[in-house]
Amino acid sequence: MxxxxxxxxxxxxxxxxxxxxxxxxxxxxxxxxxxxxxxSMPFLLRPLGWLERQFRPNLSLISRRKGRDYVHLSPWQPTVRLSAQQIRAFWSSVNQSTCEALQKNRTVIVSSHLLTTNRATRLKAHLAESGQHFRCRAFSVSFTPAARAVMQLEVLFRQWRWRSPARKVWPVMVIRKKSS
Structure with missing residues (x-):
């Protein structure tokens, strides 16, 4: 399919x-x-992504929809063949963005194909260290063939790499601030 x-x-x-x-x-x-x-115009997304990274270097971003903040990887950042240092920098940015979003909003959703159980545990520990009182629920959303095809095309056009997403599920973490 x-x-x-x-x-x-x-x-x-x-x-x-x-x-x-x-x-x-x-x-x-x-x-x-x-x-x-x-x-060949869709393949211009790679140089446009490079140009956007020069002006907007944030590794993660916060978007607001339906009264919730969503923290995810910036769309202009590369997503495949990342070095350990790049992944560490991304998760540091996610930690900061999540803390910032929890200060402004009660519900924050973190979603990324890079989210794993260990990284979710580290994010919870970071939030606890920062003094945030929260409840957390992690689950996976099915990654449909159509969504996988769109992601594959996006990687092809933005990074000029042919990569087929191996995951069948998309990890999601919902964080709710406890009322004081």
Whole structure:
């Protein structure tokens, strides 16, 4: 199913880019130049991601939806073939962002494909050390073939790497501040 979604995406994108190219060039000789350029536009996400990292170097970010804060990896940061130092820096940033989000909001959700049981335990210990009183629940959400295909395409376009996500579940940790 995942491979079918990726093949379908490329076929649809090939058709859309051909249609736009024909409309833009009106079928002239420029079509053979414009079509490959438009077809390859998604691969410009890597240089755009590099440019965004120069201006927004945060490794994690906090987004607010439905009265909850979500802490996750910044979308412009690389997600595969990370060194131990990069993973450590990311989790340090997640710890800081989670503490910051708990000061402003009662419910914080941490989600990342890098979240493991050991890292969740370390995050709980960090929150306890910082004097936060909280309840925590960790669980996994099923990682559907469509979501895996989207992640695979995102890695391909943003990092120019072909990586198939091996996980079947997406780890999520819900942290609620205890009322005082």
């Amino acid at each position: 995942q491979q079918a979604i990726i093949v379908a995406f490329f076929i649809i994108w090939l058709g859309i880019s051909a249609g736009v190219s024909i409309l833009y060039t009106a079928g002239t000789g420029w079509l053979l130049l414009v079509w490959p350029l438009i077809f």
